[in-house]
Amino acid sequence: MIFLVESLGTFFQDLISSRMVQYAVIAGITVGVIAPLIGTVVVIRRISFIADTLSHFSLAGVCLGVFLSYALAGTGFETYLSPLVLGVVFSIVGTLIIEKLRNYYHNYKELSMPIVMSLGVALSGIFIALSKGNANNVTNSLLFGSIYTINSADLISLIAIAVLILTLGILYYHKIVVLCFDETYAKISGLNVRRMQRIITILLALFIAVFMKLVGALLIASLMIIPVAGSILMSNSFKSSIIIAVIISEVSVFAGLIGSYMLELPTGSTIVLTNIIIFLFIIIFKRTSRSIKKA
Amino acid sequence: MRLSVHDLTFAYTQKPVLNKVSFSLETGDFLAIIGKNGSGKSTLVKCLLGLLKVPNNTIFLDDADINSMVKTTKIGYVPQKADFNIEFPITVKEVLTSSYQGKRDQSFTSIINDLEINRFYYDNINCLSGGQLQRIFIARALLNQPKLLILDEPTAGVDQSNLLGLQEILKKLKNQKITIIMITHHLEFATELADYLLHLDEILDYSFEKVGEGV
Numbered sequence: 001m002i003f004l005v006e007s008l009g010t011f012f013q014d015l016i017s018s019r020m021v022q023y024a025v026i027a028g029i030t031v032g033v034i035a036p037l038i039g040t041v042v043v044i045r046r047i048s049f050i051a052d053t054l055s056h057f058s059l060a061g062v063c064l065g066v067f068l069s070y071a072l073a074g075t076g077f078e079t080y081l082s083p084l085v086l087g088v089v090f091s092i093v094g095t096l097i098i099e100k101l102r103n104y105y106h107n108y109k110e111l112s113m114p115i116v117m118s119l120g121v122a123l124s125g126i127f128i129a130l131s132k133g134n135a136n137n138v139t140n141s142l143l144f145g146s147i148y149t150i151n152s153a154d155l156i157s158l159i160a161i162a163v164l165i166l167t168l169g170i171l172y173y174h175k176i177v178v179l180c181f182d183e184t185y186a187k188i189s190g191l192n193v194r195r196m197q198r199i200i201t202i203l204l205a206l207f208i209a210v211f212m213k214l215v216g217a218l219l220i221a222s223l224m225i226i227p228v229a230g231s232i233l234m235s236n237s238f239k240s241s242i243i244i245a246v247i248i249s250e251v252s253v254f255a256g257l258i259g260s261y262m263l264e265l266p267t268g269s270t271i272v273l274t275n276i277i278i279f280l281f282i283i284i285f286k287r288t289s290r291s292i293k294k295a
Numbered sequence: 296m297r298l299s300v301h302d303l304t305f306a307y308t309q310k311p312v313l314n315k316v317s318f319s320l321e322t323g324d325f326l327a328i329i330g331k332n333g334s335g336k337s338t339l340v341k342c343l344l345g346l347l348k349v350p351n352n353t354i355f356l357d358d359a360d361i362n363s364m365v366k367t368t369k370i371g372y373v374p375q376k377a378d379f380n381i382e383f384p385i386t387v388k389e390v391l392t393s394s395y396q397g398k399r400d401q402s403f404t405s406i407i408n409d410l411e412i413n414r415f416y417y418d419n420i421n422c423l424s425g426g427q428l429q430r431i432f433i434a435r436a437l438l439n440q441p442k443l444l445i446l447d448e449p450t451a452g453v454d455q456s457n458l459l460g461l462q463e464i465l466k467k468l469k470n471q472k473i474t475i476i477m478i479t480h481h482l483e484f485a486t487e488l489a490d491y492l493l494h495l496d497e498i499l500d501y502s503f504e505k506v507g508e509g510v
Contacts, residue, residue: 174394236419
């Protein structure tokens, strides 16, 4: 108990004095709001697996960036081909490949996703190998994230994407609700469903590529999906499902930030584990309340 | 809204589902489409809604080719069963306000009142009965003041009291000079309300008649 209080005290002291902790907290608050917002659309449109696929494909872009920064060191080109930029490019290219491959099938459209995901993982392996050991120190943070290592440039990118997603979400809120609820009606009422779907996927790709640094390629999709998986079990309305998902997400982010800082654990893993613990509590609560109602 | 269909032939693969169907309706006409399952009723409705691509110069809405029209909210559609996810948390209010393309005004409130939706306006849509859901989908179709209303089997699974309620609603709409097209298996219900009957046959034949002149 004393250890906990002392560690908590240290965390808050560092929050005041350390820029690293301040950046991590701001990034955490941002991802805590944006991940469930975009996650709600992803879950309800049943494209959760696209998120996972894109994070793995985006990883290949980041790995290519790491390789090029080693291979092109000193030429000046490495600044234009940063891992972040290539991660974004690969993430968007991944959405286009998924879309193209889907057209080749009528009943097996989902096949496009494991193919793109495998391609991403395979390319990542090759780019890491080509980096000849230079990527070893970044591989761990690519896979599991390192929220405490983000710099001011990272923070600006995160906030810019967050503002873009938030603005579009507010402007097109009603259209998004119609699209999520009844796609046929959306088409009849004149919504360009195809264009909206494309914009959603591109925003998803941008989000994944830019926010991947916080919790890693393996966990970024879970940050979007698990809070929503819990919130839709508890909500009566679309709006309340978003609010509950944001609350679950923020609680997980703060528990993860503080917990990992105190116990020296990977932050991404701690955040996702907290998310899953909350999700399990919701399942137990739902089950118990259903049994009480039956009795 | 005037509607005319000229020699409409439609096939999903090689075998046609509709073969040279032609008919026309004037503003305020009520057409009932009847026919067995697989006779092409839903396909015809999907063509009219612009969900299926039809050849040029086959469907005209107020003299404009449907293929050259920008989709608007002039067509209201009431599905037999909405294609929505049962686990999606959404209230009646959210369904209706998100579908309404204007500021909430008197017309919005009067549709809610006329269809007696107030009682379950804030409820989750998944807690509602079939009759209540149908009223929501009718309200949603009417919110943007459509000139053509298409109803896909609104009588399916509806009990007698809800059927009478539906009849009253449709009579009111007919008086408002909205052109109405309704798919139904309920011939008695259809002849009571409709001005015309379009009977589609599985063998790709059809008949279009004024009610009382042949059926």
